[in-house]
Each structure stands twice: as C-alpha cells, then as structure tokens.
Amino acid sequence: MSDVRDAGFDDWLDALESGDPYYLECPEGHGSLPPRRVCLECGATDLEQRPLPDAGELETFTITHVPTPAFEDDAPYATAVADFGPVRVTGQVVGIDLEEVETGLTVEPDVITSETDGERVVAFRPR
Amino acid sequence: MSDVRVAGVGLTSFGNTPERTGRDLFAEASIEAFDDSGVPRDDVEAVLYGNFMGELSEHQGHQGPLMAEAAGVHAPATRYESACASGGMAVREAVKRVRNGENDVLLVGGTERMTNLGTGGATEALAIAADDLWEVRAGMTFPGAYALMAKAYFEEFGGEHEDLAHIAVKNHENAVPNEKAQYRSEIDVADVLEAPQVASPLGLYDSCPISDGAAALVITSESYAEEHDLDAPVAITGSGQGGDRMALQDREYLARSPAARSAGEEAYADADVTADDVDFAEVHDCFTIAEVLALEALDLESTGEGIAAARDGRTTADGDHPINLSGGLKAKGHPVGATGVSQVAEVTSLLRGDHANSDHVADATTALTHNAGGTVASAVVHVLEVVA
Ligand SMILES: [Zn+2]
Numbered sequence: 001m002s003d004v005r006d007a008g009f010d011d012w013l014d015a016l017e018s019g020d021p022y023y024l025e026c027p028e029g030h031g032s033l034p035p036r037r038v039c040l041e042c043g044a045t046d047l048e049q050r051p052l053p054d055a056g057e058l059e060t061f062t063i064t065h066v067p068t069p070a071f072e073d074d075a076p077y078a079t080a081v082a083d084f085g086p087v088r089v090t091g092q093v094v095g096i097d098l099e100e101v102e103t104g105l106t107v108e109p110d111v112i113t114s115e116t117d118g119e120r121v122v123a124f125r126p127r
Numbered sequence: 128m129s130d131v132r133v134a135g136v137g138l139t140s141f142g143n144t145p146e147r148t149g150r151d152l153f154a155e156a157s158i159e160a161f162d163d164s165g166v167p168r169d170d171v172e173a174v175l176y177g178n179f180m181g182e183l184s185e186h187q188g189h190q191g192p193l194m195a196e197a198a199g200v201h202a203p204a205t206r207y208e209s210a211c212a213s214g215g216m217a218v219r220e221a222v223k224r225v226r227n228g229e230n231d232v233l234l235v236g237g238t239e240r241m242t243n244l245g246t247g248g249a250t251e252a253l254a255i256a257a258d259d260l261w262e263v264r265a266g267m268t269f270p271g272a273y274a275l276m277a278k279a280y281f282e283e284f285g286g287e288h289e290d291l292a293h294i295a296v297k298n299h300e301n302a303v304p305n306e307k308a309q310y311r312s313e314i315d316v317a318d319v320l321e322a323p324q325v326a327s328p329l330g331l332y333d334s335c336p337i338s339d340g341a342a343a344l345v346i347t348s349e350s351y352a353e354e355h356d357l358d359a360p361v362a363i364t365g366s367g368q369g370g371d372r373m374a375l376q377d378r379e380y381l382a383r384s385p386a387a388r389s390a391g392e393e394a395y396a397d398a399d400v401t402a403d404d405v406d407f408a409e410v411h412d413c414f415t416i417a418e419v420l421a422l423e424a425l426d427l428e429s430t431g432e433g434i435a436a437a438r439d440g441r442t443t444a445d446g447d448h449p450i451n452l453s454g455g456l457k458a459k460g461h462p463v464g465a466t467g468v469s470q471v472a473e474v475t476s477l478l479r480g481d482h483a484n485s486d487h488v489a490d491a492t493t494a495l496t497h498n499a500g501g502t503v504a505s506a507v508v509h510v511l512e513v514v515a
Contacts, residue, residue: 059381060278062271068251091265103282114266
C-alpha cells in the first residue's frame with residue numbers, strides 16, 4: 001500500500017475517527033458514500049455531507065477463516081454489511097465474541113487497525 | 128442474421144500446474160480447437176481473449192497479441208476483462224461480430240494461471256474483483272462475499288448449509304467421468320459439512336478450487352460453415368449481458384442476482400426460447416450458493432426454491448434439468464479467464480454427443496451457459512442450440 005491518501009475515503013475514515021461520520025446525500029434524499037460525485041439512484045451531481053445515523057443494524061455477516069495476506073494475523077474475524085438507513089456499510093464486527101454475532105445486531109461505526117499491517121479498517125461495535 | 132456456429136472446441140485439463148505459463152496453456156487449448164474444427168489458422172480474422180489476473184500472476188498485460196502468437200494466428204487480438212466473466216464476454220463479442228457481418232472466423236479463448244500465486248496470493252488477486260475501498264479494505268474476501276449472500280439468502284428464503292452441500296456432491300459426481308476436470312472424486316454431504324470453514328457458512332467443499340487452465344473455441348458464421356462443409360451442428364442462438372452495482376452494500380438485493388436475470392432475459396428473447404425450453408445448463412457455481420442464485424435468476428428454479436434443487440434431484444444428471452454436467456466450477460475447476468469459454472465448449476460437446484456425460488442429455492437440443500463476474504456485478508448468458 002502506498003503512502004498516498006485516497007481522497008474522500010481517507011477523509012471519511014478521519015471523520016469517523018474524530019466522531020463525525022457522514023454520508024453523502026443528493027437533493028432527492030438518496031444516500032451514498034465517498035468518493036462519489038454522482039448519485040447512484042438519480043444521477044444528481046450536487047451531493048452534500050450529512051451526519052451518518054448513530055446506529056446501524058447487521059443485515060448479513062460471515063466469519064472469515066481464510067483471509068487475504070493483508071489480514072493474515074486478524075483471522076478469524078467477522079465481516080458484515082450493516083444498514084444505517086440512508087447507506088449500507090461493510091466492516092468488521094468487533095468488541096463481541098464471534099459466536100455472539102448475529103443479524104439484527106445494533107452497532108455503531110468505528111475505525112480499528114489491522115493486526116497484520118496496521119492499515120485502518122471500518123469496524124462495527126455493538127451498541 | 129446469420130447463425131453463429133461453434134466449429135471447434137478445445138480445453139486443457141483444469142488443475143494444479145503452477146509451472147505452466149499462460150501462453151503454453153492457451154497454445155494447447157487452441158491446437159485442440161483448430162483440430163476439432165478443421166478450420167485453417169489462416170482464415171482467422173481476429174482473436175478475442177479473456178483473462179483476469181495476468182498482471183498479478185504473470186506480470187503480463189497486453190495478452191491479446193501474445194496469445195494470438197501462441198495459437199499461431201496472425202490477426203488482430205484483444206483481451207476482455209470482466210473478472211470471472213472475462214471469457215464469457217469474449218464469447219459475446221464474437222457473437223456480435225459474426226452477426227453484424229464484421230467477421231466470419233474467430234478464435235475465442237481464455238486462460239488463467241493461478242496456482243503459482245499460492246492460496247494467499249490467489250485470494251488477494253480474486254479479491255480485486257470487489258470494491259477495493261469499501262469491501263477489500265474491510266477484510267472481505269471472495270468466499271466472504273458469497274458467504275454474506277448465502278447468509279442473507281438463508282435469512283430471506285430459508286435453507287441451510289446441508290442444502291448447499293448437495294450441490295457440491297452433485298457437481299463432484301458429474302466431474303468423475305470428465306477427464307478435463309480438476310476433482311474427479313465423489314464426496315458426500317458429511318464431507319462438505321465437516322470440511323474446514325473458509326467463510327461461514329461456506330466451507331472448503333462449498334468453494335471452487337484455485338485452478339490453472341485454458342479454453343478455446345473456433346467460431347464461424349453459418350455461411351462459412353456451410354461453404355466449407357464443416358461439421359458444426361451447434362449454434363449460439365442467444366446472448367445477453369447484465370450489470371449490477373459493484374459493492375454488495377450498494378445493491379438492492381443481497382440474496383438475488385439481477386444482473387444474471389437481465390442477462391438471461393436478454394439471451395432468452397434473443398434466441399426466442401424460454402427457460403422451459405432449456406434442457407440443461409452450465410452455470411457459474413464458484414460457490415455452492417452461487418448456483419442457487421444463478422438458477423433462480425435464470426428462471427430455471429422459482430425464487431426461494433433453488434436451494435432445494437440439487438437435494439430434491441431436479442438438477443442432478445438424471446433430473447429434469449441437469450446443471451453443471453461438466454462438474455461446474457466447483458469440481459471441474461475455475462481458471463477465471465477460461466471459465467466462460469470452457470462452459471461453451473462443454474455445452475457444445477454435450478449437445479454434439481461427444482462428451483463423457485452426453486448420455487444424460489441424449490435428446491437435448493437447447494442449453495444455456497451463465498458466467499458471472501465478481502459478486503455478479505457482471506453477468507453474461509448464452510443460449511446454444513443444435514441447428515444442423
Ligand atoms: Zn439521488
């Protein structure tokens with residue numbers, strides 16, 4: 001991984017770390033995540049930052065036992081898609097025993113670092 | 128509009144041959160396809176070639192001309208990349224070119240060299256078919272992505288791992304007589320359920336292997352086939368392509384494949400057939416759940432019922448509509464860029480009656496191939512029929 005930032009994405013992680021996570025909203029109210037210039041639903045190009053809802057709900061999850069090399073020391077870990085209302089987000093479920101992870105679990109977003117390479121990872125903590 | 132004939136097919140054995148280069152694999156497949164077709168190399172007007180991870184596995188981009196050389200063809204060549212649907216997209220381009228009169232003779236192929244990367248390297252290479260920022264950096268692997276879909280399917284429609292196990296058992300059984308298949312050993316439901324977990328609920332036997340291999344087709348127009356008195360009874364009569372959002376988190380459905388549905392609808396309409404006309408099919412079963420999603424998207428099974436199709440015998444070799452008689456990606460192997468081309472090769476052989484499993488579909492006239500890219504952000508479907 002290079003040291004060059006990914007504009008939009010790294011800014012979003014910064015915001016999440018400082019407690020002000022956001023999503024992008026078009027004039028019609030459709031949500032999306034950066035870096036995005038065009039609304040997926042309606043094609044609007046004037047997207048505004050809005051506060052991400054505090055809580056999401058796990059919609060589906062898996063326990064990954066065979067990771068890519070970037071997560072070799074992290075496995076096994078839970079990966080989930082969580083629904084925050086205007087957007088869904090993919091992340092790792094932390095702060096809970098893997099056996100306890102279940103769909104419908106209410107979570108809040110967080111940032112952790114990979115045990116393997118120290119890169120930042122989107123995470124979900126039970127709320 | 129001219130029929131598009133499959134004049135010759137060629138396949139390497141799929142399997143674990145880390146030392147063989149992509150060019151060597153494709154040379155072997157193309158030699159078999161030319162021999163099978165009786166078409167001289169000099170008549171080939173273009174090479175259309177599918178490959179996904181060549182930059183990572185062989186440090187090789189620009190594979191079109193390289194593979195034309197390997198096949199002994201002097202013609203313009205282009206590589207098509209659409210993740211695991213790369214080969215199917217090359218086939219689709221060939222169909223369009225023959226139909227619009229641009230070409231009469233094409234070499235269509237695909238190759239992937241994967242096992243030299245090792246399990247970690249191949250897992251990483253496959254993962255780049257997902258959204259890097261929002262999926263891969265969260266630790267999502269490809270088995271993980273399909274596991275997310277499997278779990279969502281169970282939540283929405285019911286079913287359990289044991290249902291999926293029957294799909295793996297079926298596809299292994301189909302691969303036993305196929306001498307090109309990677310796994311030619313039968314397994315049982317207990318083997319699948321007891322295998323190590325890769326990404327829950329999917330285990331080792333729910334997953335296709337990492338494979339090396341190549342596939343090639345000589346495609347001609349109907350008029351060329353007739354003029355040269357080719358023995359080419361099988362035509363590609365329908366083609367369709369569908370698309371969906373790249374990342375699962377941006378999809379409307381986590382347990383359905385709308386891209387495969389629209390590709391299927393387009394291909395059925397194009398061939399003027401319906402799902403009821405399909406005698407058998409090769410579908411993209413990179414993971415057991417993928418076969419379920421494919422069958423439902425293609426209307427070969429009703430939504431929510433595909434999970435039971437193998438268990439209840441509808442898709443077994445002697446069922447109503449046998450699925451993956453080659454062994455599928457699951458047991459035959461999945462050298463990514465070759466897969467979509469190899470599906471067309473297998474279906475052609477099955478329809479011609481010269482495949483090890485042809486006896487199971489002796490009266491078949493209509494079949495289908497379904498090739499998916501990523502978590503089905505891309506899908507390509509072809510209808511094949513016996514026309515001569
Ligand atoms: Zn919008």
